[in-house]
Amino acid sequence: MTLFEKITARQIPAEILHEDDRCLVIRDINPQAPVHFLVIPKTVIPRIGEAAPEQQALLGHLLLTAASVAKAEGVAESGFRVVINHGPDGGETVPHLHVHVLGGRPMTWPPG
Numbered sequence: 317m318t319l320f321e322k323i324t325a326r327q328i329p330a331e332i333l334h335e336d337d338r339c340l341v342i343r344d345i346n347p348q349a350p351v352h353f354l355v356i357p358k359t360v361i362p363r364i365g366e367a368a369p370e371q372q373a374l375l376g377h378l379l380l381t382a383a384s385v386a387k388a389e390g391v392a393e394s395g396f397r398v399v400i401n402h403g404p405d406g407g408e409t410v411p412h413l414h415v416h417v418l419g420g421r422p423m424t425w426p427p428g
């Protein structure tokens with residue numbers, strides 16, 4: 317089981333912001349901004365580059381959920397950043413696709 321499957325199964329605690337039949341949204345344990353949460357599909361896709369064409373609707377659902385939870389977290393007006401890390405150079409550490417949403421402070425560009 318991946319770390320995020322264990323969190324979904326309530327074997328590891330997390331602050332859950334949203335859950336539906338297809339995804340779980342949790343606050344990041346090591347936040348990089350005042351608002352930092354993760355949108356995690358319940359189906360394990362290791363990383364975005366391994367998503368299949370038939371998962372298109374699920375991927376869209378993750379992004380729509382990211383936007384809706386960002387609104388609920390109060391950062392829709394001020395703005396937020398959506399990040400998916402793929403592989404070593406992308407900074408991926410958990411091999412279970414997740415969408416980062418960061419907000420509550422101005423972001424810099426380019427990212428580090």
Ligand code: 5GP
Nearest residue numbers: 330342343344345346401407408409410411
């Ligand atoms: P990645 O580096 O793979 O894009 O992102 C993994 C994220 O998961 C990191 O931001 C990290 O802080 C977060 N994370 C790792 N372990 C846990 C955990 O046990 N609970 C929660 N809520 N977040 C975690």
